[in-house]
Amino acid sequence: MHRLLLSALLGLAAFAASAADWTTPAEAAQFRTTPSYADTLAYLQRLQRAAPGVIRLETFGSTPQGRPMTVVIASADGTFDPAAARAAHKPVVLLQAGIHPGEIEGKDAGLMLLRDIAVTGKVPHLLDQVVLVYIPVFNVDGHENASPYHRINQNGPERMGFRGQAQYLNLNRDYVKADAPEMRAWLKLWQRWLPDFLIDVHTTDGADYQYDLTWYTEDPHKLDPALSAWQRDAIVKHVMPAYEKRGHLASIYLEFKDGRDPRKGIINFGSGPRFSTGYAALQNRPALLIETHMLKPYANRVRAVYDLVELLLEQVGAHPAALLAATAQADAATIARAHDANARVALSFEPDPQPTRFELKGYAFTLSHSDISGSEWIRYDPRTPKRYTIDNWNGLLPGVSIAPPAAYAVPAPWTAVIERLDAHGIAYRRTARPLTIRAEGYQLDDPVWASKPFEGHLMLRDFRLRAVPREVTLPAGSAIVPLDQRAANVAIELLEPQAPDSLLRWGFLDAVFEAKEYGEPRVVEQLARDMLARDPALKATFAQKLHDDPAFAADSRARLMYFFERSPWYAAQNVGAYPVLRLDAAAWRQLAPSATASSPSQP
Ligand SMILES: [Zn+2]
Numbered sequence: 001m002h003r004l005l006l007s008a009l010l011g012l013a014a015f016a017a018s019a020a021d022w023t024t025p026a027e028a029a030q031f032r033t034t035p036s037y038a039d040t041l042a043y044l045q046r047l048q049r050a051a052p053g054v055i056r057l058e059t060f061g062s063t064p065q066g067r068p069m070t071v072v073i074a075s076a077d078g079t080f081d082p083a084a085a086r087a088a089h090k091p092v093v094l095l096q097a098g099i100h101p102g103e104i105e106g107k108d109a110g111l112m113l114l115r116d117i118a119v120t121g122k123v124p125h126l127l128d129q130v131v132l133v134y135i136p137v138f139n140v141d142g143h144e145n146a147s148p149y150h151r152i153n154q155n156g157p158e159r160m161g162f163r164g165q166a167q168y169l170n171l172n173r174d175y176v177k178a179d180a181p182e183m184r185a186w187l188k189l190w191q192r193w194l195p196d197f198l199i200d201v202h203t204t205d206g207a208d209y210q211y212d213l214t215w216y217t218e219d220p221h222k223l224d225p226a227l228s229a230w231q232r233d234a235i236v237k238h239v240m241p242a243y244e245k246r247g248h249l250a251s252i253y254l255e256f257k258d259g260r261d262p263r264k265g266i267i268n269f270g271s272g273p274r275f276s277t278g279y280a281a282l283q284n285r286p287a288l289l290i291e292t293h294m295l296k297p298y299a300n301r302v303r304a305v306y307d308l309v310e311l312l313l314e315q316v317g318a319h320p321a322a323l324l325a326a327t328a329q330a331d332a333a334t335i336a337r338a339h340d341a342n343a344r345v346a347l348s349f350e351p352d353p354q355p356t357r358f359e360l361k362g363y364a365f366t367l368s369h370s371d372i373s374g375s376e377w378i379r380y381d382p383r384t385p386k387r388y389t390i391d392n393w394n395g396l397l398p399g400v401s402i403a404p405p406a407a408y409a410v411p412a413p414w415t416a417v418i419e420r421l422d423a424h425g426i427a428y429r430r431t432a433r434p435l436t437i438r439a440e441g442y443q444l445d446d447p448v449w450a451s452k453p454f455e456g457h458l459m460l461r462d463f464r465l466r467a468v469p470r471e472v473t474l475p476a477g478s479a480i481v482p483l484d485q486r487a488a489n490v491a492i493e494l495l496e497p498q499a500p501d502s503l504l505r506w507g508f509l510d511a512v513f514e515a516k517e518y519g520e521p522r523v524v525e526q527l528a529r530d531m532l533a534r535d536p537a538l539k540a541t542f543a544q545k546l547h548d549d550p551a552f553a554a555d556s557r558a559r560l561m562y563f564f565e566r567s568p569w570y571a572a573q574n575v576g577a578y579p580v581l582r583l584d585a586a587a588w589r590q591l592a593p594s595a596t597a598s599s600p601s602q603p
Pocket of ligand 1: 100103202203
């Protein structure tokens with residue numbers, strides 16, 4: 001009897017031990033492999049069942065291949081919705097993994113960290129003052145498209161996901177144009193939560209060096225001063241020193257000027273609003289890009305992400321008011337800017353020509369001539385750590401800047417533009433009846449497109465732009481976009497032609513460059529004769545052009561078009577007239593009462 005009871009108890013203990021085995025799938029595989037999406041969700045569902053007051057799983061979208069997109073909401077006291085987070089003055093941190101699914105440390109680190117918050121009691125207080133919104137795999141279809149051959153530069157796990165989603169789009173170039181269903185779902189999640197801080201987890205490509213992790217935040221010139229001050233204090237002054245105390249070696253993001261010789265210095269990798277951190281900047285939110293180093297063992301890379309995210313959450317949780325104050329101040333400053341007649345907004349950024357010095361903890365390397373490439377072949381020697389003092393050109397300065405209007409007017413027929421305003425949660429009003437307005441427009445000439453597609457678009461590379469006054473009748477249903485809103489910088493990026501990710505540059509308005517009516521050559525022959533007879537100056541410039549431009553002189557069609565394009569028959573087509581208009585404060589005030597509100601609500 002006694003013996004039977006004992007064995008029954010031992011059996012129960014064994015059962016309890018296996019039920020309490022919270023080893024994650026990657027840990028169980030000694031980090032040789034990373035789990036499938038189904039196994040990832042199964043583990044998260046187990047966590048939710050064990051700690052339903054701490055962890056909640058939600059579906060926030062569906063992929064092109066029909067897979068659910070899962071987000072985990074985690075909070076010590078069950079603060080699972082944005083209104084409750086705001087009421088409790090808890091910052092919301094959005095942590096995302098697998099936007100590039102071959103770079104998947106953030107998923108495996110996230111499972112371990114959630115376990116240690118929710119069930120093992122290792123870091124039970126991490127989410128007392130923070131709400132964590134965690135996307136374990138952003139590009140789910142790309143994650144399931146796994147192969148040993150997707151990332152040649154990287155040291156494990158055995159199979160890696162593919163950078164593109166099922167429509168071959170790179171989600172980390174899609175933030176502004178928002179083509180992918182995954183990005184549309186992310187934007188809705190973003191607007192619902194309006195996170196106070198974004199952490200985006202990747203793995204590098206590029207050079208070999210000692211650091212196990214590099215990181216990037218947007219340049220202070222792209223951010224409200226309150227946000228860059230928060231980033232400097234929280235990340236640079238507090239979290240990174242604590243991270244290195246744990247035995248890690250971290251560096252700012254390392255983009256080498258010349259991949260074949262690290263001694264030539266580092267440059268800013270470019271970023272911009274199409275990337276996660278650049279988009280967060282437009283939305284007045286600080287953001288951190290984490291890049292573990294691809295050649296370190298996968299276990300070390302997962303541990304690197306675990307430790308850094310833990311320290312970041314600890315920092316935010318220890319000073320929640322500091323982050324909330326910074327994001328609130330940035331939003332308020334953007335709204336207030338609408339009433340500043342002297343405001344300027346930078347659309348592009350140039351490298352600061354003045355470098356600083358940077359100490360690179362690298363490796364010795366050799367350069368040899370390659371008869372394959374005909375160039376230099378760099379080979380690192382990771383057994384020989386070596387320090388190099390090099391130039392750092394990461395600093396940026398504002399490039400092209402504009403005076404923001406009080407509001408933009410998007411005529412109703414430009415549905416693709418209005419639809420993007422909706423995707424980004426930009427507030428606007430629809431005009432209730434046709435309205436004739438005077439506003440500033442742009443005339444765009446000499447367009448040049450890229451010769452190859454980029455992310456499914458032939459981008460508009462170059463054009464000439466001049467501001468012109470226009471009188472336009474806006475049809476009913478046109479969108480009036482005031483800039484006294486917190487997401488004003490997103491509207492500016494979408495609608496100012498010169499912005500690097502403007503809808504014009506992505507090709508959504510290419511048709512404005514097309515003449516739809518033409519003149520038959522036999523008809524234009526007479527038109528040209530009539531114009532030359534009337535206009536001696538035109539006669540002189542035409543003769544000069546024939547003399548100076550042999551290709552033109554040899555092109556009979558171009559010679560006739562020279563006259564057609566200078567005629568009223570061409571001018572009437574408004575070729576190159578940018579349809580979006582810029583309203584000044586007076587025009588906006590005059591228009592506001594006749595516009596009816598029908599815009600998405602803005603938190
Ligand atoms: Zn990446």
